[in-house]
Amino acid sequence: MSRHALREEVLEANLELVRRGLVVFTFGNASGYDPESGKVVIKPSGVPYEQLTPESLVVTDLDGKILEGSLRPSSDLPTHLALYRAFPGVQGVVHTHSRYATAWAQAGVEIPCLGTTHADYFCGPIPITPAMSAEEIQSGYEWNTGQVIIRRFGGIDPLLTPAVLVAGHAPFCWGASVTDAAHTAVVVEEIAHMAYLTVTIRADAESLSDTLRDKHFLRKHGSSAYYGQKS
Amino acid sequence: MSRHALREEVLEANLELVRRGLVVFTFGNASGYDPESGKVVIKPSGVPYEQLTPESLVVTDLDGKILEGSLRPSSDLPTHLALYRAFPGVQGVVHTHSRYATAWAQAGVEIPCLGTTHADYFCGPIPITPAMSAEEIQSGYEWNTGQVIIRRFGGIDPLLTPAVLVAGHAPFCWGASVTDAAHTAVVVEEIAHMAYLTVTIRADAESLSDTLRDKHFLRKHGSSAYYGQKS
Amino acid sequence: MSRHALREEVLEANLELVRRGLVVFTFGNASGYDPESGKVVIKPSGVPYEQLTPESLVVTDLDGKILEGSLRPSSDLPTHLALYRAFPGVQGVVHTHSRYATAWAQAGVEIPCLGTTHADYFCGPIPITPAMSAEEIQSGYEWNTGQVIIRRFGGIDPLLTPAVLVAGHAPFCWGASVTDAAHTAVVVEEIAHMAYLTVTIRADAESLSDTLRDKHFLRKHGSSAYYGQKS
Amino acid sequence: MSRHALREEVLEANLELVRRGLVVFTFGNASGYDPESGKVVIKPSGVPYEQLTPESLVVTDLDGKILEGSLRPSSDLPTHLALYRAFPGVQGVVHTHSRYATAWAQAGVEIPCLGTTHADYFCGPIPITPAMSAEEIQSGYEWNTGQVIIRRFGGIDPLLTPAVLVAGHAPFCWGASVTDAAHTAVVVEEIAHMAYLTVTIRADAESLSDTLRDKHFLRKHGSSAYYGQKS
Numbered sequence: 001m002s003r004h005a006l007r008e009e010v011l012e013a014n015l016e017l018v019r020r021g022l023v024v025f026t027f028g029n030a031s032g033y034d035p036e037s038g039k040v041v042i043k044p045s046g047v048p049y050e051q052l053t054p055e056s057l058v059v060t061d062l063d064g065k066i067l068e069g070s071l072r073p074s075s076d077l078p079t080h081l082a083l084y085r086a087f088p089g090v091q092g093v094v095h096t097h098s099r100y101a102t103a104w105a106q107a108g109v110e111i112p113c114l115g116t117t118h119a120d121y122f123c124g125p126i127p128i129t130p131a132m133s134a135e136e137i138q139s140g141y142e143w144n145t146g147q148v149i150i151r152r153f154g155g156i157d158p159l160l161t162p163a164v165l166v167a168g169h170a171p172f173c174w175g176a177s178v179t180d181a182a183h184t185a186v187v188v189e190e191i192a193h194m195a196y197l198t199v200t201i202r203a204d205a206e207s208l209s210d211t212l213r214d215k216h217f218l219r220k221h222g223s224s225a226y227y228g229q230k231s
Numbered sequence: 232m233s234r235h236a237l238r239e240e241v242l243e244a245n246l247e248l249v250r251r252g253l254v255v256f257t258f259g260n261a262s263g264y265d266p267e268s269g270k271v272v273i274k275p276s277g278v279p280y281e282q283l284t285p286e287s288l289v290v291t292d293l294d295g296k297i298l299e300g301s302l303r304p305s306s307d308l309p310t311h312l313a314l315y316r317a318f319p320g321v322q323g324v325v326h327t328h329s330r331y332a333t334a335w336a337q338a339g340v341e342i343p344c345l346g347t348t349h350a351d352y353f354c355g356p357i358p359i360t361p362a363m364s365a366e367e368i369q370s371g372y373e374w375n376t377g378q379v380i381i382r383r384f385g386g387i388d389p390l391l392t393p394a395v396l397v398a399g400h401a402p403f404c405w406g407a408s409v410t411d412a413a414h415t416a417v418v419v420e421e422i423a424h425m426a427y428l429t430v431t432i433r434a435d436a437e438s439l440s441d442t443l444r445d446k447h448f449l450r451k452h453g454s455s456a457y458y459g460q461k462s
Numbered sequence: 463m464s465r466h467a468l469r470e471e472v473l474e475a476n477l478e479l480v481r482r483g484l485v486v487f488t489f490g491n492a493s494g495y496d497p498e499s500g501k502v503v504i505k506p507s508g509v510p511y512e513q514l515t516p517e518s519l520v521v522t523d524l525d526g527k528i529l530e531g532s533l534r535p536s537s538d539l540p541t542h543l544a545l546y547r548a549f550p551g552v553q554g555v556v557h558t559h560s561r562y563a564t565a566w567a568q569a570g571v572e573i574p575c576l577g578t579t580h581a582d583y584f585c586g587p588i589p590i591t592p593a594m595s596a597e598e599i600q601s602g603y604e605w606n607t608g609q610v611i612i613r614r615f616g617g618i619d620p621l622l623t624p625a626v627l628v629a630g631h632a633p634f635c636w637g638a639s640v641t642d643a644a645h646t647a648v649v650v651e652e653i654a655h656m657a658y659l660t661v662t663i664r665a666d667a668e669s670l671s672d673t674l675r676d677k678h679f680l681r682k683h684g685s686s687a688y689y690g691q692k693s
Numbered sequence: 694m695s696r697h698a699l700r701e702e703v704l705e706a707n708l709e710l711v712r713r714g715l716v717v718f719t720f721g722n723a724s725g726y727d728p729e730s731g732k733v734v735i736k737p738s739g740v741p742y743e744q745l746t747p748e749s750l751v752v753t754d755l756d757g758k759i760l761e762g763s764l765r766p767s768s769d770l771p772t773h774l775a776l777y778r779a780f781p782g783v784q785g786v787v788h789t790h791s792r793y794a795t796a797w798a799q800a801g802v803e804i805p806c807l808g809t810t811h812a813d814y815f816c817g818p819i820p821i822t823p824a825m826s827a828e829e830i831q832s833g834y835e836w837n838t839g840q841v842i843i844r845r846f847g848g849i850d851p852l853l854t855p856a857v858l859v860a861g862h863a864p865f866c867w868g869a870s871v872t873d874a875a876h877t878a879v880v881v882e883e884i885a886h887m888a889y890l891t892v893t894i895r896a897d898a899e900s901l902s903d904t905l906r907d908k909h910f911l912r913k914h915g916s917s918a919y920y921g922q923k924s
Contacts (some may be wrong), residue, residue, distance in 0.1 A: 024883055025876070026921075027810070046921025075912060075920050097810045099883075103890030106808040107898045115337040116400045117258070117328045134904045141908055168901050169809045183256070190255055190330075197334030200431055200893055205338045208399050211365045215372055219306060227306050228257075228277025346568040347631045348489070348559045414487070421486055421561075428565030431662055436569045439630050442596045446603055450537060458537050459488075459508025577799040578862045579720070579790045645718070652717055652792075659796030662893055667800045670861050673827045677834055681768060689768045690719075690739025 006032050007054040010041045013182040017096055018049045020186045028096040029074040032178035033084045035091065038062055042080060044071035075142060082146020083174055087158040092178030094185045097170045100192035104128070105165040111191060112207045114198045118191045119208055119216035120227075121162075126188065127152055128165040145169075160221070163188045237263050238285040241272045244413040248327055249280045251417045259327040260305040263409035264315045266322065269293055273311060275302035306373060313377020314405055318389040323409030325416045328401045331423035335359070336396040342422060343438045345429045349422045350439055350447035351458075352393075357419065358383055359396040376400075391452070394419045468494050469516040472503045475644040479558055480511045482648045490558040491536040494640035495546045497553065500524055504542060506533035537604060544608020545636055549620040554640030556647045559632045562654035566590070567627040573653060574669050576660045580653045581670055581678035582689075583624075588650065589614055590627040607631075622683070625650045699725050700747040703734045706875040710789055711742045713879045721789040722767040725871035726777045728784065731755055735773060737764035768835060775839020776867055780851040785871030787878045790863045793885035797821070798858040804884060805900045807891045811884045812901055812909035813920075814855075819881065820845055821858040838862075853914070856881045 013030040017023045026049070031042035040060050047056065059068035064081055066073065074080075080093040096102075104111050104126075111126040113119055129148045136144035149164050149172060162184050163173040171192075173184040198205045207213075220227045244261040248254045257280070262273035271291050278287065290299035295312055297304065305311075311324040327333075335342050335357075342357040344350055360379045367375035380395050380403060393415050394404040402423075404415040429436045438444075451458040475492040479485045488511070493504035502522050509518065521530035526543055528535065536542075542555040558564075566573050566588075573588040575581055591610045598606035611626050611634060624646050625635040633654075635646040660667045669675075682689045706723040710716045719742070724735035733753050740749065752761035757774055759766065767773075773786045789795075797804050797819075804819040806812055822841045829837035842857050842865060855877050856866040864885075866877040891898045900906075913920045 072922055099887055102887050103894055106891040107895040109895060137904045137908050168905060194330055194333050196890060197331060197427060198337040201334060202338040202340060211368045212399060215368050229303055346564060425561055425564050428562060428658060429568040432565060433569040433571060442599045443630060446599050460534055577795060656792055656795050659793060659889060660799040663796055664800040664802060673830045674861060677830050691765055
C-alpha cells in the first residue's frame with residue numbers, strides 16, 4: 001500500500017469512530033502500520049476530528065521517531081508501537097473510550113462470551129489486563145500499557161481475540177488493517193452493551209457453551225467459514 | 232403477489248431494520264415467502280444493507296435450492312425455511328440482534344408480559360427456546376435452530392405469539408408478511424426495552440393479570456377488535 | 463379558540479410526541495377540549511402520525527358522539543372524556559407509552575420526587591393508580607381507566623399534579639391546553655428517566671425535603687413565581 | 694475581551710449545551726464573567742434556546758444589578774455570582790440538568806474516580822454538597838446554593854476540580870472561560886454516564902489508584918503535560 005493510501009485509510013478509520021458515536025471531543029485514536037516500509041501513520045494528539053486531514057496525520061517508524069508531519073503524535077503512540085512489534089500480522093490499532101466497553105474496563109471485569117453476537121467475533125471472553133505497578137505507570141507509561149497487554153496475551157492468539165480492556169482505562173482493538181480495527185471497535189462496543197444489559201437482567205447469566213461459541217466463531221472465521229460471500 | 236413485488240417488499244423490510252436501529256453492519260436478515268409459487272426471497276449473506284437492491288436478493292425454494300441470484304443466501308436461511316414449513320400462514324420471517332431482545336435471549340429469560348404495550352401484541356410472554364444439544368449445533372445448526380423453535384411452540388399458536396428468543400442468540404419474528412414481521416421486530420425491541428427497565432426498577436415486578444392482558448390483546452386482534460380503522 | 467385553531471394545536475401536539483421520541487408507530491394520542499363549544503378534537507385510531515392532517519382529526523362532544531370526521535377516534539377517547547368531565551380547567555390530555563414512564567407504570571411504583579427537576583413541575587410524587595377490577599376491565603374499560611385515575615386524585619389538585627401512571631399501562635398527562643399537556647409528557651419522561659437512573663445507582667435514594675420541593679415548585683408556579691419572564 | 698465578544702461566547706456556550714443533548718426546553722444556563730469590566734453576561738430566564746440572540750442576553754455586575762438587557766436574568770444568577778466572587782480565575786459557569794450527572798446528584802453520591810477518562814479531567818471525585826438547611830432554602834436560595842458549594846470546596850482547588858453536584862439538584866461546572874465550562878459540562882455527563890454503567894455492573898468497583906489518577910491528570914494539566922499540541 002502506498003503511504004498516501006495508508007494516510008487516507010487511517011483518516012477514514014478515525015472518522016468512522018466519530019460517526020459510530022465511539023468518541024467525544026479528541027478522545028480516541030487510530031493508527032495503521034505498513035510492514036514493508038516500517039512506517040506507522042497515527043492521529044495527532046488532541047486535534048479535533050473535524051480538523052483532521054490526511055496531511056495532518058503523523059508518520060513515525062517503529063521506534064516512534066517522527067518521519068513526517070509537524071504535529072505531535074497521539075500520546076498513546078508507544079502503546080500502538082508495542083502492539084505492532086509484538087503481534088505479527090497486526091497492521092491497525094484503534095483506541096477509544098467508548099462507553100460500555102470502558103465501563104467494563106472500569107469495573108475491572110472481562111467481557112464474558114454471553115451470546116452468539118460475541119462468538120461471531122471473539123472465540124472467548126474479551127480479556128482484561130491486570131493492574132500496572134506504580135513503576136510501570138510513573139515511567140514509560142504508554143509503552144508499559146502495551147507491555148501489560150502483551151503479557152496478558154501470553155497463550156492467546158491476538159488475531160483470534162483482537163481486543164483487550166486495559167483495567168481502569170478503556171479498550172484497545174486491532175486487526176490486519178486499521179479498517180478492520182475500527183470495525184472491531186464498533187463491534188466491541190455493541191458486545192459490551194449487550195453484555196451490560198444481560199448481566200443487569202441476570203447477574204449470574206451463563207456463558208455460551210463451548211460448542212455453540214465455536215460453531216459461531218467458525219461460521220465466520222477459518223477455512224470452514226460459510227458466512228458472507230466467497231472472496 | 233408477483234415475484235418482483237415480493238423482492239421489493241423484502242428489500243424494504245430489510246431496510247426498515249436499519250432505519251429503526253435494529254441492526255449494525257450486516258447483522259440480521261429478512262425474508263418473504265410466496266406460498267403460491269413456493270418461492271422464498273431472502274437477503275444475501277454478509278452484504279452491507281446500503282448495497283442491497285431488489286436484484287441482489289436471493290430466491291430459493293422451500294428446500295433452499297437457489298432459483299435466482301448469484302450471491303449466497305443468508306446463512307440463517309434454513310431457520311427461515313423450517314419456520315415457513317412448520318407454521319401455516321407465516322409468509323415473512325425477520326431475524327435481528329437488536330440489543331434489548333438479544334440481552335433477554337442471552338440472559339436465558341423469556342420476556343414476561345409486564346404491561347399493556349406487550350399485551351397489545353403478544354397474548355403472553357415472548358417464549359425462549361431451550362438449549363440446543365451439541366449434536367444439533369454441530370450438524371445442520373441453522374435447520375436445527377428452526378426445529379428447537381418449532382418444538383418450543385408445541386401448543387402455542389405462532390400467529391398469536393409471532394416471535395421467539397433463541398437462547399444465547401437473539402430474536403426471530405414472523406408474520407403474515409415480511410412487512411408484518413419487520414413491524415413485529417420493532418415492537419419486540421420496544422417491549423424488551425420496557426421490560427428491561429421494569430425489572431431493573433423492581434426485580435419482582437408482576438405480570439399483567441390475565442383479564443387485562445386479554446382485554447388489550449383482543450382490542451387489537453380477532454373478531455371483536457376495535458382499535459384502528461375498519462378495513 | 464376557533465375550532466380550526468384547536469385542530470391545528472392538537473395536530474401539533476401529536477407531532478411533538480413523535481419529534482420528542484415519545485411514541486413509535488401509532489402508539490399514543492393527544493386531544494384538546496374547548497369548553498365554550500363543548501367540543502373535543504382527538505387523533506384518529508391507529509393512523510400513522512405522518513398521515514395526520516388537521517382534517518383527519520375527529521371532533522366529538524363530551525359524550526363521545528362524533529360531530530365531525532370520517533375516521534374512528536382513538537380507542538382511548540373515553541379516558542380523555544372522563545378527565546375533561548372530572549377535572550375543571552383541563553383542556554388538553556396526552557397519552558403515551560414513553561419508555562421510562564411506562565416502565566415505572568409496569569413496575570407498579572409511583573415516581574418519587576427525587577430532585578429539583580421533578581419539583582419544578584410536580585409538587586410531590588407522580589401518582590400511580592390501583593389495579594382495576596375484572597369488571598372494570600371487561601366492560602367500559604377505557605371509561606373506567608378514567609374513573610380509576612379520578613378516584614386516585616381524590617384530594618390531589620390535578621393542575622398541581624398534571625400526570626398519572628396507570629398501573630401496568632402507561633402515563634396520562636393533562637393541562638390547561640393540549641400544548642401544555644404535550645410539554646408535560648416530555649417532562650414526565652425526562653423525570654422518569656432521571657428517577658430510574660437514581661434508584662439504580664442507589665435503591666434507597668431519599669425524596670427531596672418538603673422545603674426544597676416547595677421552593678422549586680413555587681419558583682415556577684403560583685403568585686410568587688419568579689422563574690421565566692413576566693407575562 | 695470586548696463585551697460583544699463575551700456575548701457571542703456566552704451564546705455559543707448555551708447553544709453547545711443544546712447540541713450535546715444536555716438540556717431540554719429551557720433547563721440550564723451558562724454565563725461568562727469579564728473581571729476587567731466587572732460584567733457578567735448570562736442567559737435570560739425561561740427563554741427557549743432557539744430564540745436566544747447575543748442581544749437577548751442579560752448583562753449584570755457582580756451584585757446582580759442589571760446593566761444591559763430588558764429580560765430577567767436566569768433565576769440561578771446569584772449562584773453564578775457567588776462562584777465568580779469566591780473562585781479566583783473562574784470566568785465561566787454552566788449549570789445543566791444533564792441526566793446522568795443529575796442522577797448522581799439525586800442519589801446524593803459523589804462521582805468516584807473510576808477510570809482514566811475521569812482522571813484526564815478531575816484529580817479526584819466530583820464532590821457533592823451537603824444538604825442545605827431550611828433557612829438557606831427559604832431565603833436567598835440561589836445565593837445560598839453558591840455558598841454551600843463554596844463551603845464544600847474548602848481545601849479543594851476549584852480549577853483542578855471544576856465541577857460539583859448540588860445534592861438533590863444537578864451539576865454546576867466552571868472554568869477559565871464559559872467555553873471551558875461548557876466543555877466541562879459535556880465531560881461531566883460523559884464521566885457520570887460511564888460511572889453509572891460501572892457501578893451497575895459492579896457495585897463495589899474500586900477507584901483508580903492515586904498513581905494512575907495523577908499520571909492521567911498530569912498528562913493533560915500542569916507544567917509537565919504532554920497531551921495535545923504545544924501552545
